[in-house]
Structure formats: structure tokens, C-alpha cells
Amino acid sequence: MMELGPIGTALLLGIFVLFAGCYGLLYAIARLKERSTWMNAAYACYALQVVVTLLIVALTPLTLGWQLLVIVSCLAYFKLPAIAWSHLELTHSKAEVP
Amino acid sequence: MYKSQQVALKYFAAAIVLFGIMVVAGLLAATQYVHNGFLLNQLDFSITKILHIDTMILWLLMGFMGSIYWFLPGELNRETEGIKLAEIMFYILCGAIAIVALVFIVVQYGGANEFSMWFINQGRKYVEAPRWAAIGIVLVVAVFCYNIIATTIKAKKVTGIMGVLIVDLLPLFALYLIAFASITNMSEDLFWWWWLVHLWVEGTWEVLIGCIMAFSLMQLLGTERRIVETWLYIEVALVLGTGILGLGHHYFWIGTPGYWLAIGGLFSALEPLPLLGMVVHAVYDAGTHRMKTTNKPALYWMMAEAFGNFLGGGVFGFMMTLPQINLFSHGTQWTVSHGHFAFWGAYACGILSVIYLALQKAREIAEVNGGRWKWGFALLNLGMVGMVGALLISGIAQAFYERAIGGSTLQAFIEGQSNMWFVQGINARLIFGVMFALGYGVLVYDLLTLGKRKAVQPALLRPA
Numbered sequence: 001m002m003e004l005g006p007i008g009t010a011l012l013l014g015i016f017v018l019f020a021g022c023y024g025l026l027y028a029i030a031r032l033k034e035r036s037t038w039m040n041a042a043y044a045c046y047a048l049q050v051v052v053t054l055l056i057v058a059l060t061p062l063t064l065g066w067q068l069l070v071i072v073s074c075l076a077y078f079k080l081p082a083i084a085w086s087h088l089e090l091t092h093s094k095a096e097v098p
Numbered sequence: 099m100y101k102s103q104q105v106a107l108k109y110f111a112a113a114i115v116l117f118g119i120m121v122v123a124g125l126l127a128a129t130q131y132v133h134n135g136f137l138l139n140q141l142d143f144s145i146t147k148i149l150h151i152d153t154m155i156l157w158l159l160m161g162f163m164g165s166i167y168w169f170l171p172g173e174l175n176r177e178t179e180g181i182k183l184a185e186i187m188f189y190i191l192c193g194a195i196a197i198v199a200l201v202f203i204v205v206q207y208g209g210a211n212e213f214s215m216w217f218i219n220q221g222r223k224y225v226e227a228p229r230w231a232a233i234g235i236v237l238v239v240a241v242f243c244y245n246i247i248a249t250t251i252k253a254k255k256v257t258g259i260m261g262v263l264i265v266d267l268l269p270l271f272a273l274y275l276i277a278f279a280s281i282t283n284m285s286e287d288l289f290w291w292w293w294l295v296h297l298w299v300e301g302t303w304e305v306l307i308g309c310i311m312a313f314s315l316m317q318l319l320g321t322e323r324r325i326v327e328t329w330l331y332i333e334v335a336l337v338l339g340t341g342i343l344g345l346g347h348h349y350f351w352i353g354t355p356g357y358w359l360a361i362g363g364l365f366s367a368l369e370p371l372p373l374l375g376m377v378v379h380a381v382y383d384a385g386t387h388r389m390k391t392t393n394k395p396a397l398y399w400m401m402a403e404a405f406g407n408f409l410g411g412g413v414f415g416f417m418m419t420l421p422q423i424n425l426f427s428h429g430t431q432w433t434v435s436h437g438h439f440a441f442w443g444a445y446a447c448g449i450l451s452v453i454y455l456a457l458q459k460a461r462e463i464a465e466v467n468g469g470r471w472k473w474g475f476a477l478l479n480l481g482m483v484g485m486v487g488a489l490l491i492s493g494i495a496q497a498f499y500e501r502a503i504g505g506s507t508l509q510a511f512i513e514g515q516s517n518m519w520f521v522q523g524i525n526a527r528l529i530f531g532v533m534f535a536l537g538y539g540v541l542v543y544d545l546l547t548l549g550k551r552k553a554v555q556p557a558l559l560r561p562a
Contacts, residue, residue, distance in 0.1 A: 005498075005502065006422060006423050006425070006426045006427075006497065006502060007426075007494055007497065007498055007502075009420075009422065009423060010417045010418055010423045010427065010494075011417070013416050013417050013420065013423070014413050014414065014416060014417035016416070017370050017412050017413045017416045017417075018409075018413050020370070020374060021370075021374060021377060021408050021409070021412065021413065024374045024377050024378050025377055025378075025381065027378070028377070028378045028381035028382060028385070029381060029385070032381065032382070032385035032386075061422065062420070062422060065360075066363070066420060066422070069363075069364065069367055070367075073367060073368075073371075076371060077371070077374065080371060080374055080375060080378075081374070081378050084374075084375045084378040084379065085378060085382065087332075088329075088378070088379060088382045091324070091325045091328050091329070092325060092386070
């Protein structure tokens with residue numbers, strides 16, 4: 001299978017985080033607007049992030065340890081917006097109680 | 099208005115002036131990349147680069163100090179202790195900066211002796227200020243620390259934000275002392291020097307801007323103290339948890355033990371996570387207030403801070419932080435691209451937000467809005483995005499042709515510099531740099547005239 005060089009690897013890593021950002025942004029907008037369209041767009045971004053993760057694992061010269069780091073990061077990026085959002089709601093709802 | 103807030107406005111004015119000098123020096127340096135002979139032997143690239151970087155550090159530092167002097171009296175409901183001293187130090191600092199800048203421009207360099215170190219250039223990257231001026235900076239920071247701690251003690255009140263701020267002051271002061279070391283072993287010298295550069299920027303400054311943003315959120319959106327303090331603790335813990343050992347990514351290829359490759363790569367890879375949390379937080383805050391505020395530019399600059407930090411620090415940083423990539427990208431225009439974007443997002447946007455907030459209060463403006471700030475905002479941000487995109491292209495070309503193919507020889511360096519992609523990227527950077535400078539001009543005009551322009555009467559807008 002074709003192996004990417006450092007430039008291709010770097011670009012994939014950048015796109016990996018960019019999709020994470022898009023997912024987080026769209027997730028937050030979806031929760032704010034309570035619209036499923038935004039949430040679907042968010043999940044589509046996350047799906048693309050998973051695809052990029054697979055490409056990083058399959059095509060880049062990163063060794064097993066770094067590949068695992070990318071995979072674990074990908075999982076963390078999935079949960080992070082939801083955790084952040086629920087904590088935001090929690091702190092704000094507590095603040096509203098007199 | 100408290101005296102402390104009057105001093106803060108002076109700090110903001112000086113910060114904006116230094117921001118301008120940074121832009122001019124940056125444009126000169128960018129022009130020297132395009133026309134190599136430009137100002138040769140008059141104002142060489144080595145000098146314009148020093149001016150560009152050092153004024154960047156100083157304007158941000160002045161912005162931070164101004165922000166704290168602005169928010170402190172309101173937080174503790176009393177005048178800042180020793181504010182007269184702070185004002186004196188402000189003038190001393192401005193005078194010292196002017197003298198050092200003149201020496202850099204007129205004298206430029208000296209022999210490899212003690213005199214040069216004390217009076218011309220200390221010779222250490224980013225902390226080039228001669229030793230006498232470096233001692234001055236230490237005194238200014240010491241007075242700044244005294245102002246905050248003494249005011250808190252007198253007020254007999256330590257809020258959560260103040261607690262975090264005070265804990266942050268010790269490393270802010272102590273780390274700068276590394277600027278004075280004279281270590282002859284280059285690896286050892288760089289090892290400690292990065293403590294100053296990285297731990298200031300990705301440690302103490304991150305905490306400082308976190309505290310400043312916490313104050314801003316309470317003032318701008320009326321967010322409750324308990325909420326901002328909870329999030330300040332979480333975000334500071336996450337940023338420091340990943341950022342302190344993220345220091346390791348600077349230890350690649352400088353003669354440090356190999357385990358730094360793993361430590362630096364691992365913790366740097368985790369650094370985008372808290373930045374993503376900040377993006378979610380920004381959307382929540384702006385969304386729940388439906389972007390409604392009496393100070394639109396402050397809100398937009400605050401949002402730009404969250405997004406810019408994520409893109410510049412997170413995306414651009416992660417691209418080049420793993421050692422396998424960093425072997426090729428380290429020290430190329432790729433690094434420059436990441437540095438510009440990260441500094442802009444993490445700090446500059448936040449300080450501009452606070453300046454708008456402060457001016458609204460100082461000039462008693464009911465609502466800050468209008469069209470001019472939007473032009474400044476758009477030109478500055480598009481100029482920055484264009485510059486970092488162009489530098490990324492140049493950096494990738496450099497990493498590929500000079501490092502990967504050429505093997506980092508001098509010949510490869512020269513060929514890399516004349517590569518078409520590199521040259522086009524450098525040209526484009528200058529064009530976007532001019533756009534950024536125009537944005538700076540609009541920003542300054544807007545700040546100067548904010549609240550002083552006559553409101554247009556609706557009747558005048560109606561057709562006759």
C-alpha cells in the first residue's frame with residue numbers, strides 16, 4: 001500500500017484536528033438551536049474525522065504508539081463537546097437557582 | 099474612574115503603538131524576503147526581525163498589564179495599591195523601550211564583549227534587550243506583582259480569579275530571570291531558554307489571558323462569577339496539564355535526551371483538546387446571549403480569540419508537532435505560520451476585546467457598534483489568515499525541498515529559498531501583510547474616534 005511522506009502525514013494530522021473543530025462547533029450550534037440538521041452535519045464531520053484517522057493509521061509512517069495516540073484522541077474528540085456542553089448547562093442551571 | 103483604570107488606558111495606548119511598530123517592522127522584514135537587497139547594510143533583516151518579535155512580546159505584555167490594572171479595582175472594590183509607582187514604571191518602561199529600539203536601529207550591533215551585552219544587545223533570541231533594559235523589565239514586572247498582591251491583601255478578599263492570578267504571578271516573574279543566564283553550552287542554554295519562551299507563552303500567559311477573559315465575560319455578558327471561576331479552573335488545569343510538558347516539542351533536535359521526543363509529541367498532541375472545549379464554551383456563551391451585547395466588537399474579538407486559538411494553536415500546531423514531522427518542519431516558515439496564528443488567536447484578539455470594553459466604560463458609550471470596527475476586524479483577520487496560509491505553503495515547500503529532498507545542506511537551503519512555491523508563498527505573505535496593516539490602520543482610527551463620532555440622525559437618512 002502507498003505510504004505517505006511527512007508532508008502528506010502532516011496535512012492529514014491538520015485535517016484531523018480541523019474536522020474535530022468542525023464537529024465541536026456544529027455540535028454546539030446543534031445543541032443551541034436544537035435542530036437535528038446541525039447535529040447530522042456535526043456527525044458527518046466526525047465521520048470524516050474517523051475516515052482521516054483510518055487514513056493516518058493506514059497510510060502514514062507513524063509507528064504503533066503514535067497511531068494509538070491518534071485513535072484515542074479521535075475517541076476523546078467525540079466525547080469532549082458533549083461533556084463540555086453538559087457541564088456548561090449544569091453550571092448555568094445551578095446559577096439560575098436563587 | 100479609578101486611577102488604576104487611567105493607568106490601564108495608558109498601557110493600552112502604548113500597547114497599540116507597539117502593535118503598530120510590530121506591523122511596520124513585520125512589513126519591512128517581509129519586504130526583505132521578497133527583495134533581498136532592501137535596506138541592506140542600513141536596517142538589515144536581523145534587526146527588523148528583532149523589532150518585529152520583541153515589540154510583539156512587549157505589546158502583548160503591556161496589554162496584559164493594562165487589562166489587569168483595568169479590572170483589578172472593580173474586582174476588589176478599591177484603588178490599586180502603589181498605583182503611583184505603577185505609573186512611574188510605565189513611563190520608565192516606555193522610555194526604556196524607546197532607547198532600546200533606537201539602539202537597535204542606529205547602533206545595531208557591537209563586539210562580542212560585556213559592553214555589548216549590557217548596552218546594545220544581550221544576544222539571546224526573543225530577549226535581545228540589553229541587560230540594563232532587561233533589569234528594567236524585571237522591576238516593572240515586580241511592581242506589577244506587588245500592585246496585585248498588595249491590593250488583594252489590603253482588600254482582605256481573595257476571589258477565585260484573583261487566587262489563580264496571584265499563583266500565576268510567581269512563575270511570570272521568576273521565568274523571566276532565565277533571560278540573564280550566561281551558559282556557554284548551547285544545548286544547556288537552549289534547554290533553559292525554552293523554559294522562558296515556552297512556559298511564559300504556553301503557561302503563565304495562558305493563565306493570565308484566562309483570568310482576563312474571565313473578568314471580561316463578567317463585564318461583557320454579565321456571566322455569573324461562579325460560572326466563570328469554575329471554567330477558569332477547568333481550562334487552566336487542562337491548558338497547564340498539556341502545555342507544561344508540551345514544552346518537550348521545543349526540545350527536539352537541540353541535543354536533549356531522546357525521551358523528549360515522546361514526551362513532547364504526546365503532550366503537544368493533547369493540547370488541541372482544551373482549545374476545542376473553549377470553542378464549545380464560546381458558542382454557548384454567545385448563543386445563550388443571542389450575540390446581544392452593548393459592545394459588539396468586544397464580543398467578536400473574544401469569539402475570534404477562541405477560534406483563532408484553536409486554529410492557530412490546535413490545527414496548525416498539531417500538523418507539525420509530532421517528531422516525525424517536526425524533523426522536517428522545525429525552524430521553517432511552517433513554524434512561522436503556526437507562531438503567527440497561535441499568538442494572534444491566543445492573545446492579540448483577547449487584548450483587543452478588552453481594549454474595546456475599557457474604552458466603552460472610559461468614554462461612557464451606551465452601545466459600541468457601527469461599521470468601522472467590522473472593517474478593522476475583517477481586514478486584520480483575513481490578513482492574518484492569508485499570511486499564515488501563504489507562510490504554510492512556503493514552509494511546506496521548504497520542508498520538502500530543503501529538508502526531505504535536499505538533506506538540510508547549505509546548497510539545499512539556497513535551492514529551497516528559490517523554489518517557486520516558497521517564493522510565491524513569501525510574495526503572498528507580503529500582500530496579506532499589507533492587508534493586515536490596513537486593518538491595523540482602521541482599528542486605530544476606530545479606537546481613537548470611538549464615542550467621539552456624531553451619531554447619524556435617522557431623519558437624515560430618510561429620502562427627501
